[in-house]
Amino acid sequence: MTxxxxxxxxxxxxGQHWVEVTFNRPEKLNAFTRGxxxxxxxxxxxxxxxxxxxxxxxxxAGGKAFAAGNDIEDFLGQDQVPYEEEIRAMFTALFELPQVTIAAIDGACVGGGLAIATHCDLRIATPTSRFGYPIARTLGNALSSPVLFRCAAIFGESLTREMLLTARLQSAERAYGVGALLAVTSTLEExxxxxxxxxxxxxxxxxxxxxSQLGFRAAALEPVPDGEEELLGAVxxxxxFAEGVRAFLAKSRPHFG
Structure with missing residues (x-):
């Protein structure tokens, strides 16, 4: 493991066991790499x-982010569609675990970080935590359908539309209000x-x-649509996406058509 x-x-x-995992890239707001x-x-x-x-x-780690999406430099070094499929397989494995999975969120929970959190069973967050998929103002890419559907299952379709179609981050209070969080707390560790x-x-x-029962239901409700690979390939x-990459590398704001 890295x-x-x-x-x-x-x-x-x-004598009972549990496992704790810490995403340990605080200098990058715990943005995920392929590793x-x-x-x-x-x-x-x-x-x-x-x-x-x-x-x-x-x-x-660090108190500023659960995970702030993917590390863009790492992401750009991959063939994006197969990489998306690889990531989606990890989300599925997380969702299908027999153990109870808990996302302990302190800070930014966006992009890939939000996808991980929505594939957990339970989410608990600090009051300053924020949630969203601001990709419409950053890279100009798109979510895979199962990730999008999972967000809608947790946050509701209305708030999911707002996240994606306005690129606004949502507060912990609002996430709790729609039932996406078990609790909002200033004593997260306790x-x-x-x-x-x-x-x-x-x-x-x-x-x-x-x-297992809820997993069967989710699989029935959230199948991967036909043509998904071609759709994301076109994106x-x-x-x-080319403009989003250009702007990211230039450290400037993208200008989308």
């Missing part, structure tokens, strides 16, 4: 076969610890069966 992804297996006094996605995917594959672990907590402790005392049969080959 040092950018810190993984710690913990054991309660009862971080691959490391998280590898962890998910391992946890899927580990009945001794009951919960997974994800958090960002509240997450209490939440994990309560989960460790619950029936594993109930938790795993419920997650990444198009003029807006």
């Amino acid at each position: 040092d950018e992804l810190l993984i710690e297996r913990r054991t309660a006094e009862t 971080m996605y691959q490391g998280l995917h590898e962890l998910c594959r391992s946890l899927a076969e580990d009945p001794t672990v009951k919960a997974l907590v994800l958090r960002g 509240d997450v610890a209490e939440l994990v402790s309560s989960i460790l005392g619950l029936s594993s049969v109930t938790l795993r069966t419920t997650k 990444y080959a198009g003029p807006d």
